[in-house]
Amino acid sequence: MLERTGLLEGDASAEEVVVAYHERTKHHFHRYADALGYMDWATQPDPFRRYAGADLVRLPLPKAGRPLPYWQLYTSTSVPPMPLSLESVSLFFRYALSLTAWKQSGDTTWPLRANPSSGNLHPTEGYAVLPAIDQIGDAAAVYHYAPREHALERRAVLDAKRWAELTEPFPDSSFLVGLSSVHWREAWKYGERAFRYCQHDVGHALASLRIAAAALGWRLVLQGSVSDGTFSSLLGLDRDEDFAAAEREEADLLALILPDFAAPHLTESKPLTAHGGGVLWQGRANTLSPAHSVEWPVIDAVAQATRRCASASIKDDFSGFPSEDELFGTPIRQGLLTAERAILGRRSAVAMDGSTAISRATFFRMLARLMPIQERRTMPWDAIPWRPRIHLGLFVHRVDGLAPGLYALVRDPDKVELLKRVMHSEFCWQRVPDCPPGLPLYLLQEGDCRALATTVSCGQDIAGDGAFSLAMIADYRDSLAMYGSGFYRNLFWEAGMVGQVLYLEAEEAGVRATGIGCYFDDPVHAAFGIVSREWQSFYHFTVGGPVEDRRLTTLPAYNFEEEQ
Numbered sequence: 324m325l326e327r328t329g330l331l332e333g334d335a336s337a338e339e340v341v342v343a344y345h346e347r348t349k350h351h352f353h354r355y356a357d358a359l360g361y362m363d364w365a366t367q368p369d370p371f372r373r374y375a376g377a378d379l380v381r382l383p384l385p386k387a388g389r390p391l392p393y394w395q396l397y398t399s400t401s402v403p404p405m406p407l408s409l410e411s412v413s414l415f416f417r418y419a420l421s422l423t424a425w426k427q428s429g430d431t432t433w434p435l436r437a438n439p440s441s442g443n444l445h446p447t448e449g450y451a452v453l454p455a456i457d458q459i460g461d462a463a464a465v466y467h468y469a470p471r472e473h474a475l476e477r478r479a480v481l482d483a484k485r486w487a488e489l490t491e492p493f494p495d496s497s498f499l500v501g502l503s504s505v506h507w508r509e510a511w512k513y514g515e516r517a518f519r520y521c522q523h524d525v526g527h528a529l530a531s532l533r534i535a536a537a538a539l540g541w542r543l544v545l546q547g548s549v550s551d552g553t554f555s556s557l558l559g560l561d562r563d564e565d566f567a568a569a570e571r572e573e574a575d576l577l578a579l580i581l582p583d584f585a586a587p588h589l590t591e592s593k594p595l596t597a598h599g600g601g602v603l604w605q606g607r608a609n610t611l612s613p614a615h616s617v618e619w620p621v622i623d624a625v626a627q628a629t630r631r632c633a634s635a636s637i638k639d640d641f642s643g644f645p646s647e648d649e650l651f652g653t654p655i656r657q658g659l660l661t662a663e664r665a666i667l668g669r670r671s672a673v674a675m676d677g678s679t680a681i682s683r684a685t686f687f688r689m690l691a692r693l694m695p696i697q698e699r700r701t702m703p704w705d706a707i708p709w710r711p712r713i714h715l716g717l718f719v720h721r722v723d724g725l726a727p728g729l730y731a732l733v734r735d736p737d738k739v740e741l742l743k744r745v746m747h748s749e750f751c752w753q754r755v756p757d758c759p760p761g762l763p764l765y766l767l768q769e770g771d772c773r774a775l776a777t778t779v780s781c782g783q784d785i786a787g788d789g790a791f792s793l794a795m796i797a798d799y800r801d802s803l804a805m806y807g808s809g810f811y812r813n814l815f816w817e818a819g820m821v822g823q824v825l826y827l828e829a830e831e832a833g834v835r836a837t838g839i840g841c842y843f844d845d846p847v848h849a850a851f852g853i854v855s856r857e858w859q860s861f862y863h864f865t866v867g868g869p870v871e872d873r874r875l876t877t878l879p880a881y882n883f884e885e886e887q
C-alpha cells in the first residue's frame with residue numbers, strides 16, 4: 324500500500340520521505356493537494372474522544388478565574404504561582420483546551436475552544452500525568468482531558484513506585500502534559516495535507532498550554548528528548564486492547580509543568596522511561612467515524628518518518644538576542660484586558676472589514692511578542708529550546724504611518740544576511756524608522772499588496788482585507804539537517820505558536836486574527852523571490868478589523884448552573 328504513495332519506494336531516508344510529502348502536499352494554482360473533494364457527512368468524525376469505563380473527574384468551573392491583566396502573562400515570574408489543586412488544574416485546562424462557546428445557526432450547533440483548529444475539526448487530544456491531588460485522585464494517575472465535560476478521564480492509576488521513578492528527575496509538585504493527534508479527523512476533510520494541519524494545531528495547543536500555565540504562575544518545558552515510543556507508552560496510546568477498531572492517536576509532544584518557581588530552574592528535557600509495571604489501565608476509546616471511505620497512506624508515511632527516538636536535548640545559544648527594552652522600547656506594564664478575557668474570548672475572524680487600520684505601536688508590539696528575548700526568558704518562547712526557525716514575510720496593508728508593502732521580520736537576527744541572499748535581490752532591506760532597535764523588521768518593497776496577499780492565500784479575502792497578513796517562512800532543510808527529520812513537526816509547532824500569540828495580541832489590540840492553512844505554496848515563495856527549496860512557507864496568518872457574522876448565535880460553553 325505505501326509503495327503507491329511514492330514516498331516509501333526503495334530505501335528512501337526519513338528526510339527524503341518528509342521532503343517528498345511536503346512537495347506532494349503543496350497547493351498549486353492549477354491543482355490542490357489530494358483530498359476527497361467533497362464532504363462525506365456520513366463519516367464525519369466525532370470531535371470528542373472518550374474512554375468508556377474510565378472514571379470521570381469533573382472539574383469545577385469558577386465563574387471568575389484569575390483577575391490577572393493580560394500583559395502580566397508575559398512577565399510570568401511576577402505572577403504568584405497557584406498551588407497544585409483541583410481548582411488550579413481546572414483553570415489550567417479551562418485556559419488551555421476547554422470549550423469557550425457554542426455557536427448556533429438554525430438547528431445546528433457547534434462548539435469552539437480556547438485552542439483554534441483548522442476547519443474546527445480538533446484533531447488534538449490532551450493528557451496529563453498528575454500526582455495524587457485532593458478531590459482529583461488519591462494516587463498518581465494518567466488522565467485524558469474531555470473538553471465537552473471539562474473533566475478528566477482517569478486512564479491509569481500509577482503505584483507509588485512507578486510515580487517516584489517517573490518524576491525522579493523533576494522538582495516536587497511538577498506534572499506532565501501530553502498532546503496527540505487523531506490524523507483522521509483532519510484527513511476526513513483535507514486529505515493528504517492534513518498532517519500539516521494536525522501539526523499546526525499541536526503548535527497552537529502547545530502555546531495555549533504555555534499561556535494557561537503562565538496565567539497560573541507556572542512554567543512549561545517541552546520534553547523534546549523523549550522517544551515517541553516511551554511517550555505512547557506513558558499515555559497508553561500504544562494499547563491495542565483499549566483502541567480495538569477506534570481511530571489511533573499519534574503521540575506528538577510531552578511537556579513538563581513546573582508549578583513551583585522556587586524549584587530549580589529546569590530548562591531542558593530529562594530522561595523518562597516507558598511503563599514497565601505498576602500501572603492499572605481503564606477505559607476503551609470510542610470510535611470516531613462509522614467508516615473511513617478513504618485512507619491516506621502518505622500521512623502514515625510522513626508520521627512514521629517524523630517519529631522521534633530518544634535523543635539529546637537541543638541546547639541552542641540565545642546570547643545574541645535582544646533584551647526586553649531593546650524590543651519593546653518601554654516594556655508594557657498596563658492595559659485593561661484581563662488574561663482570562665483574551666484567552667477565553669479569542670476567536671478567528673471569518674471576514675475582515677477591509678478598512679480598520681492599526682497603529683505602528685500596536686504593530687511593533689505584536690511583532691515584538693514573537694521574538695524570544697535574551698536567555699529565552701519570554702513566554703511562550705521559554706517552552707522550546709531551539710532558536711527561531713520561522714521568519715515572517717509580511718504583507719502590510721493598513722498600519723498607520725507605515726507604507727503599505729512587503730516587509731520581513733527575521734526572528735533570528737543571525738539569519739538576516741542569509742534571508743537577503745534567499746529573497747529577491749531588488750528588495751531594499753531598509754530598517755523601519757522608529758521601530759524599537761531590537762526588532763529585526765525590514766521594509767522589502769513598498770506597494771499595494773492586498774491582491775497579492777489574497778491570491779496566494781487560496782483567494783481568501785481575509786488575507787487582503789486585514790491590516791496585515793503574513794507568510795511564515797521556515798529555514799526548512801537546514802532545520803531537518805541539524806535536528807533530524809522529526810523536526811518537521813517542530814517547524815509547524817513553532818508556526819502554530821507564532822499564530823497563537825498573534826491571536827491573543829489581536830484580542831488585546833481590539834482586532835482579530837485568523838490562521839490560514841490554505842495557501843498556494845510556490846506562488847508565496849515567488850512573491851518573496853524564494854527559489855531555493857531550502858526555505859518554505861509553513862503557515863499564513865491575517866490580523867485586522869473583523870466582520871461579525873450576525874446570523875450566528877453565541878451560546879455559553881458550559882451550563883454552570885446545571886452542571887455544578
Ligand SMILES: Cc1cc2nc3c(=O)[nH]c(=O)nc-3n(C[C@H](O)[C@H](O)[C@H](O)COP(=O)(O)O)c2cc1C
Nearest residue numbers: 435436439440441442443523670671838839840841
Ligand atoms: C492551522 C489552522 C489553519 C486554518 N486555516 C484557515 C483558513 O485557511 N481559512 C480560514 O478562514 N480559517 C482558517 N483557520 C481558522 C479556523 O477555521 C478556526 O480556528 C476554527 O473554525 C475555530 O474557530 P476559532 O478559532 O474561533 O476557535 C485555521 C485555523 C488553524 C488553527
